[in-house]
Amino acid sequence: MCKWAPPSSGLQQGLPLQPLHRTCLLLALVACTTFASFLPVGSEGDSQESLLWNSAETAGLPWALGRREWSYHHLEGDVRLRRLYSANKFFLTIDRTGRVRGSRRRNHTDSLLEIRSVSVGVVVIRSVSTGLYLAMSKKGTLYGSAEYTADCQFRERIEENGYNTYAALRWKHRGGPMFVSLGGRGRPRGGHRTRRRHRSAHFLPMLPS
Template structure:
């Protein structure tokens, strides 16, 4: 373009001063690209928002593998609460009497069999008789008893078995590596945890909704 201006276009611009011709020469020789114009035409807000959106995105969400699985937990006895009766496969309602004794009863209207099942953490519950205010517990030796205070013996792993019944195993105590379960025998008395197994129906309970 510069060559055209100086030769073919000389006659057309002969009336212009030399300084103007020099200015035209300089302007025509400056390279301008669409890419640079596109960048310059972006507003400061647009560039800032695009850069900030990418930089402020949490690194933990950059990929599914790095995010990790969030596990929901509950504070001490502040989780979901259910009012239930635990009806054993042997046809007894589990009860915790006012002296802390745990056993089974055939009476449907026994006030000590109305229980409050509270989620402590995922899959772990605390079971308390509303009437006696005792917690269902199992100690290290596998003895099932009622505890006035909530402690580590009161943490029970709740699981739904294949037959639709629930089992309740001690969270903290095992016997020779085996889980110990809350169970009622055919006479409605509790069994030692060492003598229980997951598949034994004596350890199976059906939670029944209590209508208030």
């Protein structure tokens, strides 16, 4: 009876690898090393979602990865310099008198804002030039506050169209949120008249030029 015997090859014990085998192994090692270099690296506990977000933020495109509400844990304590550009083409400004309004000028001194994350999804907005905080009163009126109070906290959310909305954290109107909003002439709208769907309440946080 004939017995099956494996074909002889350079991988048998005691025999050197043939050139073709060595080449295949080298190609496999190079492919694995190249793939690993493209994997995101984060601290222990970082989720894949937060790593993707950080990559998009670095590229200046925080809304390029989808149109849903993201986890903001990695932004706690984060400080960003931005200009808030409304969907109806105004830059939000806070002047030295505490007046909040919109300007068409891209490089308006009072439009450069410091957006600081104080907790998950909650930010404080402060004018760099005047040092005043954006605030909303119980009646929904926007104003610049010299002191940091609970009126200065806003819930930041990325909407489905890629714009951000900023709703007062402390105050509501009939159980619904009141939003930062600039009307057709650049004047702030009362929070009780705003809705999440309104274009006047939608802002793009733009990098300063």
